Amino acid sequence: MANTIANKMTNVDIRSTMGDLFPDLGPETPVISGVAHDRSESMITLRGVPDKPGNAAKVFTTLATANVNIDMIAQASASTETADISLTAPSSALDAVCKVLQGARGELQFTSMDVDPSVGKVAVVGVGMKTYSGLAATFFTALSNHGINILMISTSEIRIAAIVPVKQLDEAVRALHTAYGLDASKVEAVVYGGSGR
Numbered sequence: 001m002a003n004t005i006a007n008k009m010t011n012v013d014i015r016s017t018m019g020d021l022f023p024d025l026g027p028e029t030p031v032i033s034g035v036a037h038d039r040s041e042s043m044i045t046l047r048g049v050p051d052k053p054g055n056a057a058k059v060f061t062t063l064a065t066a067n068v069n070i071d072m073i074a075q076a077s078a079s080t081e082t083a084d085i086s087l088t089a090p091s092s093a094l095d096a097v098c099k100v101l102q103g104a105r106g107e108l109q110f111t112s113m114d115v116d117p118s119v120g121k122v123a124v125v126g127v128g129m130k131t132y133s134g135l136a137a138t139f140f141t142a143l144s145n146h147g148i149n150i151l152m153i154s155t156s157e158i159r160i161a162a163i164v165p166v167k168q169l170d171e172a173v174r175a176l177h178t179a180y181g182l183d184a185s186k187v188e189a190v191v192y193g194g195s196g197r
Helices: 002-007 055-065 091-103 135-145 166-179
Strands: 032-050 073-077 082-090 112-126 152-155 159-165
Touching: 032 055, 032 091, 032 159, 032 166, 055 082, 055 091, 073 152, 082 091, 091 112, 112 135, 112 166, 135 159, 135 166, 159 166
Parallel strands: none
Antiparallel strands: 032 082, 032 112, 073 082, 112 159, 152 159
């Protein structure tokens, strides 16, 4: 049948079966489509973890056995052959996180643990962000101009996220709305605790 169609020079219109799930937004559509925030996270930092292969795996295996969902992760190595590992988890799981980590302190060999329940996550979300330059600069400049301290950073193809003091979270949301020109549309997404988004 394909040969018959080709021989008759029939025009064939190929369409997506996805319908409007992924519409062509056109060049005028902003890359950043919304600002999301989450007030229900806590940040935990393990200080002085020996900087050796496999130690990060031990930390997160320990948390996995306690069925704790981790959202953001950061590691900073020091010149003392140790590392600080920071992570965020739902505040509702904070007691469980602290208990399981303290219980495994001998195996994990961290020197101390800092816990900060007074943090929030703010993120800008959009599609195709990695193909546009300057989006991260806009994000961090907006927060800097408002004196908002960034405690942790995470990026992906569809979002740039930061952990900030919860008392500055609302101001961070407003600053990012303005910086990305979202004030007129009043677009905002709320990320609920534990969603990992």
